[in-house]
Amino acid sequence: MPLLGVNIDHVATIRQARRGDEPDPVRAAHEAEMGGADIITVHLREDRRHINDGDVERLAAMLGVRLNLEMAATEEMTEIALRLRALGRGPHECALVPEGRDEITTEGGLDVARNAAAIGRVVARLSEAGIRCSAFIDADPAQIDAAKRAGFAMCEVHTGPYARAFAAAGGDAADAGLTRAIEQVADAGRRIRAAGMRFNAGHGLNYQNVRAVASLVGIEELHIGHSIVSRAVYTGLREAVVQMKAAMAGV
Numbered sequence: 676m677p678l679l680g681v682n683i684d685h686v687a688t689i690r691q692a693r694r695g696d697e698p699d700p701v702r703a704a705h706e707a708e709m710g711g712a713d714i715i716t717v718h719l720r721e722d723r724r725h726i727n728d729g730d731v732e733r734l735a736a737m738l739g740v741r742l743n744l745e746m747a748a749t750e751e752m753t754e755i756a757l758r759l760r761a762l763g764r765g766p767h768e769c770a771l772v773p774e775g776r777d778e779i780t781t782e783g784g785l786d787v788a789r790n791a792a793a794i795g796r797v798v799a800r801l802s803e804a805g806i807r808c809s810a811f812i813d814a815d816p817a818q819i820d821a822a823k824r825a826g827f828a829m830c831e832v833h834t835g836p837y838a839r840a841f842a843a844a845g846g847d848a849a850d851a852g853l854t855r856a857i858e859q860v861a862d863a864g865r866r867i868r869a870a871g872m873r874f875n876a877g878h879g880l881n882y883q884n885v886r887a888v889a890s891l892v893g894i895e896e897l898h899i900g901h902s903i904v905s906r907a908v909y910t911g912l913r914e915a916v917v918q919m920k921a922a923m924a925g926v
């Protein structure tokens with residue numbers, strides 16, 4: 676079964692609704708860890724709309740599991756990741772994502788092919804510091820090949836289109852659109868692995884649709900946020916993570 680990276684950005688979003696200090700994403704990370712999270716993921720956005728620098732520093736200092744920092748491929752973010760790494764702390768992984776000020780969440784994959792040189796320089800600096808770099812990309816052969824050339828160790832395939840196909844088909848595995856969508860993710864996974872990179876996936880995954888992705892051959896990490904934090908409202912975060920791991924395993 677793949678590892679589960681739990682994205683806790685939404686916990687910080689609730690905190691920011693009152694500009695206060697609760698709920699604390701670091702406490703949430705601890706709860707997720709107790710529920711079996713293998714990785715904690717946070718996205719430090721340029722506009723600091725949810726997670727802030729202090730959160731990343733505290734997470735890097737206290738996490739018992741790996742820290743995956745989602746970030747735009749900018750100088751500012753690269754410096755932050757390198758500074759924390761130089762202190763002997765995380766992040767262990769950096770997922771490079773596109774970032775738009777007006778988007779509600781990350782909307783599409785990173786265009787590695789078009790920005791190869793600049794992205795390659797960021798990947799080289801992070802990799803030299805021992806940080807494993809992941810490209811969040813659409814299930815597109817050209818982007819996979821570009822990610823390999825740019826030096827990425829991992830690709831996280833954008834599962835948003837699969838999640839939409841699942842919803843449109845009502846989860847009917849015989850639906851042609853849904854079959855096509857999961858095949859695209861599987862094809863991407865084969866190409867990523869053939870290129871010698873780790874095959875990860877994420878975005879839009881939930882308790883209903885996760886099983887098919889978690890079962891793909893060679894998949895190593897899933898990164899999931901919204902559905903887990905949503906369920907946590909009813910069950911608590913620790914239990915929501917336990918239930919997601921069960922859904923991934925199909926039990």
Ligand code: PXP
Nearest residue numbers: 781811877878879898899900901
């Ligand atoms: N992976 C990446 C790269 C993301 O940007 C996000 C959203 O922050 C996720 C995974 C998690 O997506 P979701 O919140 O839909 O589970």
